[in-house]
Amino acid sequence: MARIATATAVLLGLLCARPAGHLSAQSLRVPYQTFTLPNGLQVIVHEDHSVPVVAVNTWYHVGSSDEKPGRTGFAHLFEHIMFMGSQHVPTGEFDRLLEAAGGDNNGSTTEDRTNYYEDGPANALPLMLYLDADRMGFLLPQMTADKVDLQRGVVQNERRQSYENRPYGLAEENILQRLYPANHPYHWPVIGSMADLQAATLEDVRHFFQTYYTPNNATLAIAGDITARDARQLVQRYFGDIPRGPAATRTPPPPVQVAGVVRAVLEDRVQLPRVYDAWHTVKAFSPDDATLDVLANVLAGGRSSRLYRRLVYDLQIATDVVAFQDGSRIDGKFEVYATARPGHDLGELQRVIDEELQKLTDQGPTPREVERAQNTFEAQFLSRMERVGGFGGKADQLNFYNYFVGTPDYFQKDLERYARVTPAAVQRAARTYLSPGHRVVLSVVPQGKPELAVKEGATP
Amino acid sequence: MTARLAACALMLTASPAFGLSAQVDRDKPPALPPPPTLRLPAVQTTMLPNGLTLAVVEMHKVPVVDVQLLVDAGAARDPSNAPGLATFTATMLQQGAGARSALDVADEAAFLGAQLGTTASFDGANASIHVPKRRLEAALDLLADVVLRPAFADSEIARQRELRAAQLVQQRDEPVAVANVAFPAIVYGREHPYGHPLNGTDSAVARLTRQGVAEFYRTYYRPNGARLLIVGDVTLAEARRLVAARFGGWERGDVPAFPSPPAPPPAPARSVYLIDKPGAAQSVVRIGHAGPARTTPDWFALEVLNTILGGAFTSRLNQNLRETHGYTYGAFSQFAPRRLSGAFVALASVVTAKTDSSLIEFLKELRRIRDETVAPPELAKAKAYLTLGLPGDFETTGGAAARFRELFSFGLPLDYYDRYVDRITAVTAADVQRVARQYIDPDHFDIVVVGDKSQIEAGITALNEGPILYRDLWGQEIR
Numbered sequence: 001m002a003r004i005a006t007a008t009a010v011l012l013g014l015l016c017a018r019p020a021g022h023l024s025a026q027s028l029r030v031p032y033q034t035f036t037l038p039n040g041l042q043v044i045v046h047e048d049h050s051v052p053v054v055a056v057n058t059w060y061h062v063g064s065s066d067e068k069p070g071r072t073g074f075a076h077l078f079e080h081i082m083f084m085g086s087q088h089v090p091t092g093e094f095d096r097l098l099e100a101a102g103g104d105n106n107g108s109t110t111e112d113r114t115n116y117y118e119d120g121p122a123n124a125l126p127l128m129l130y131l132d133a134d135r136m137g138f139l140l141p142q143m144t145a146d147k148v149d150l151q152r153g154v155v156q157n158e159r160r161q162s163y164e165n166r167p168y169g170l171a172e173e174n175i176l177q178r179l180y181p182a183n184h185p186y187h188w189p190v191i192g193s194m195a196d197l198q199a200a201t202l203e204d205v206r207h208f209f210q211t212y213y214t215p216n217n218a219t220l221a222i223a224g225d226i227t228a229r230d231a232r233q234l235v236q237r238y239f240g241d242i243p244r245g246p247a248a249t250r251t252p253p254p255p256v257q258v259a260g261v262v263r264a265v266l267e268d269r270v271q272l273p274r275v276y277d278a279w280h281t282v283k284a285f286s287p288d289d290a291t292l293d294v295l296a297n298v299l300a301g302g303r304s305s306r307l308y309r310r311l312v313y314d315l316q317i318a319t320d321v322v323a324f325q326d327g328s329r330i331d332g333k334f335e336v337y338a339t340a341r342p343g344h345d346l347g348e349l350q351r352v353i354d355e356e357l358q359k360l361t362d363q364g365p366t367p368r369e370v371e372r373a374q375n376t377f378e379a380q381f382l383s384r385m386e387r388v389g390g391f392g393g394k395a396d397q398l399n400f401y402n403y404f405v406g407t408p409d410y411f412q413k414d415l416e417r418y419a420r421v422t423p424a425a426v427q428r429a430a431r432t433y434l435s436p437g438h439r440v441v442l443s444v445v446p447q448g449k450p451e452l453a454v455k456e457g458a459t460p
Numbered sequence: 461m462t463a464r465l466a467a468c469a470l471m472l473t474a475s476p477a478f479g480l481s482a483q484v485d486r487d488k489p490p491a492l493p494p495p496p497t498l499r500l501p502a503v504q505t506t507m508l509p510n511g512l513t514l515a516v517v518e519m520h521k522v523p524v525v526d527v528q529l530l531v532d533a534g535a536a537r538d539p540s541n542a543p544g545l546a547t548f549t550a551t552m553l554q555q556g557a558g559a560r561s562a563l564d565v566a567d568e569a570a571f572l573g574a575q576l577g578t579t580a581s582f583d584g585a586n587a588s589i590h591v592p593k594r595r596l597e598a599a600l601d602l603l604a605d606v607v608l609r610p611a612f613a614d615s616e617i618a619r620q621r622e623l624r625a626a627q628l629v630q631q632r633d634e635p636v637a638v639a640n641v642a643f644p645a646i647v648y649g650r651e652h653p654y655g656h657p658l659n660g661t662d663s664a665v666a667r668l669t670r671q672g673v674a675e676f677y678r679t680y681y682r683p684n685g686a687r688l689l690i691v692g693d694v695t696l697a698e699a700r701r702l703v704a705a706r707f708g709g710w711e712r713g714d715v716p717a718f719p720s721p722p723a724p725p726p727a728p729a730r731s732v733y734l735i736d737k738p739g740a741a742q743s744v745v746r747i748g749h750a751g752p753a754r755t756t757p758d759w760f761a762l763e764v765l766n767t768i769l770g771g772a773f774t775s776r777l778n779q780n781l782r783e784t785h786g787y788t789y790g791a792f793s794q795f796a797p798r799r800l801s802g803a804f805v806a807l808a809s810v811v812t813a814k815t816d817s818s819l820i821e822f823l824k825e826l827r828r829i830r831d832e833t834v835a836p837p838e839l840a841k842a843k844a845y846l847t848l849g850l851p852g853d854f855e856t857t858g859g860a861a862a863r864f865r866e867l868f869s870f871g872l873p874l875d876y877y878d879r880y881v882d883r884i885t886a887v888t889a890a891d892v893q894r895v896a897r898q899y900i901d902p903d904h905f906d907i908v909v910v911g912d913k914s915q916i917e918a919g920i921t922a923l924n925e926g927p928i929l930y931r932d933l934w935g936q937e938i939r
Contacts, residue, residue, distance in 0.1 A: 050521045050855075051499075051851055051852070051854065051855045052496030052497075052499065052851055053851055053852045053855060087486075088486040088487060088488075089489075092774070092779070092783065095773050095774045096774050096841060097489050099772055099773070099774050099841055099844070099845045100840065100841040100844050100845065101492060101844065101848060102495065102844055102845060102847065102848020102849045103848075103849070104773075104849065104852075105773075119852060120848070120849065120852070121495045121496055121848050121849075121851060121852075122496050123492050123493045123494065123495050123496060124492060124495075124848075125478070126478055126490040126492060127489055127490055127492060130486070130489055130490050131489075134486060138486075149786075150783070150784075150786050151786075152786075153785075153786025153787075154782055154783075154786050154788075154789060156811070157742070157782075157786070157787070157788050157789045157809070157810070157811055158789040160741040160742045160789075160809070160811060161742055161788075161789045161809045162789075164741040164742075165635055165740055165741040165742045165809065166634070167630070167633040167634055225496070230478050233478075234478060237483075237484050238484060240484075241484065269633065269737075269739055269740075270633045271629050271630070271632070271633055272626070272629060272630055272633075301570065302566055302569075302570050303562075303563070303566035304563055304566040304567035304570050309563065312623070313562075313563065313619070316619065316622055316623070319623065319626045319627060319630060339630070341622075341626045342626060342629055368571070371571070372567070372570045372571045373570075375570070375571055375572065375573040375595075376570055376573050377573075378573055378592070379524075379572075379573025379574065379575075379590075379591065379592050380573075382522055382523065382524050382592050383522070383524055383590070383856075383858075385521075385522045386521070386522045386524065386855065386856040386857060386858075387855055387856050388855070389852070389855075
């Protein structure tokens, strides 16, 4: 039978001692119990009785990086198909039953995982688990080519709405193509290509489901105004007889590096050109991952950041500037992008970006800049503790930490990563990762105006 | 450990009692225990001598505080020759205040881990700050500087004017933004307080001056009529002390009455307004007309109506256009909550090749909701979705602040949510049909489509649902 991890029982005691759960910034704590069913489904339960709601959050350990050539976008298409009904839940009833109980739901797909949540009043927990179990255990008997076709159309419209019909929307896939070689699983975007979405078949759905949508490849987090005992019994009832599947295997990706400066120009239906710089960095939770988050904040986190001040405030040659570290499961990237004002070209922007990167590399940030970034991150951590459900709520975070570091309640440890960052570490990270000589430089320019792009020789 | 667990279970008797048989019956969904009793955080109010209303909602789970200062300085107040002045003034509050420069304001907010915002909608302005509790005092110092002592330096006015001019260029590349500007321009017309673009026009932005901003500020940023809402890890006494010390010296003024709308022009017959976006992969569709104010007694019936029609995932519009036909990633509808007439709008971004087919389905659903009585299960689902989902809206400080802000913005009673469930539950199928017929009028729809004219014009013409009129990116007639 299932077992309860001993360390967590101590934390449950803490919860009982302080049911109101007043937490201090110095100790973010999300007490939980975890157990694993004989079929391999791992369950994480967190009690929070402050509001009579419950959140059910399922992570399947499959994402776009598990896709096969010619089927890009399939993991996300599959996420949509998971809402099309299962053996005991006719098409459309998943959403209807949940709304009739006052609940909401959603799903999302990244390179690394697919997640699903249901949020609602606490009494709806049995319904949420019933619905989730039915599609985990009984999706295929009612699956048809028509259902696949329908969600193919919806997803193709999602691609149109969020990428093709949005200014600069195709930049990201152009960067990924150049940052990762064709045989690397991060070479293509999660949304996939129109042609590959068109090619997906009912047989692909069957195979993908049997390979990845197994209890042993999933983790279920339940958080809210419920008891761990009830949650455990309900999970056993609805998920206990779903058979274990084959162990999912993943092939390690080839090593990656950008040889020199890779320049590209993309013409788009925009009036103002935008330049993107992208570098390889480190994967999530690597020693330098949080340091790079702080570096991104120093560069472009808000209007007091270095690049905003130079590009937007002082020189007034850009309308906006953004920088971020994106640490994923098998690799990470760092991006900076800025949009030119009318009358300015991307070479001007790139020169200033390079000057500021050079300054950070030579002198590092000030202690205050690092402290400011740390304070900003700390505040974000606190605000994430307010909500049990949705994307980024406590249930989703428990699954996130469990998947990436193997410890569901990693909130405080994660925050401490940021607290440890020093100006010297930021300087070293800038020098190590943001080399001007090894990056992708993508210019997105108005149609017919390639002369606004960053030119050869403009970057070192 | 066993004893602790047992004690724990005893303390949690408020949790739902699930029938816990080991048997699993998958043939029908489980019967649920009764929903939890509604427990909403209470709002406490007090008034400072200068007329500033302070409202406090105590939420002590997480040491964060959400502060929202609502000022009667919305874009409905924009002078007719200065569209965009209200939003520009709100932006300018942060560009230097008290002894702080523009960059100091941004630096201090970030250093406090605070999210500082100053914005304006048509109905009002909002200065907000969300911050960890232990930095609340410094955050209120910053907020008070921004609201009470903005510098409006000429150099900063010029800087923000240039930035906004560039942002207006960017806005024209974004089809959804274009639709969101054009639709109200067409629905309300230039004379209505809601009929101009929130962020102004190219020519109006070029004319923005320090004098205009300072005068707008002096007239409308006054404590009397303003509401300061504080939600989170504070008590009323503590909040009152902190606020009185910082906002007690804010001087009263005579704030002009909120503008009243001009007499409505004769409603034009249903027309299609086409805004050309060559090469667009989708057509952005907006269908609707002017509607009721937020304060209408029919609002509860309208919420139920809209939930059935287009307010949720399983609503008719989304089920039809997305889940049955696959024309779109999502189709929805809304009655905009406004002090004056809020627009009714049905909306989606649809694949270019199915623009005409999508309009057929939109109009079919918008007529059906008037012509047919809603069946009991569909009505029950909508009412349950609204009432049972209510507690979740009050889970976070930001969520609770948004809900209470709505009461203050529209002058609704502070016990509104205590009566909400009863009012929604009382709505009948006949009520839904009555408000559908009263507030959705297909004969007078303005149908706005932002898309590739060369691909969609013939199909729309063939629908024969009204004349096609051509508009520019601002929703204005093309000359």
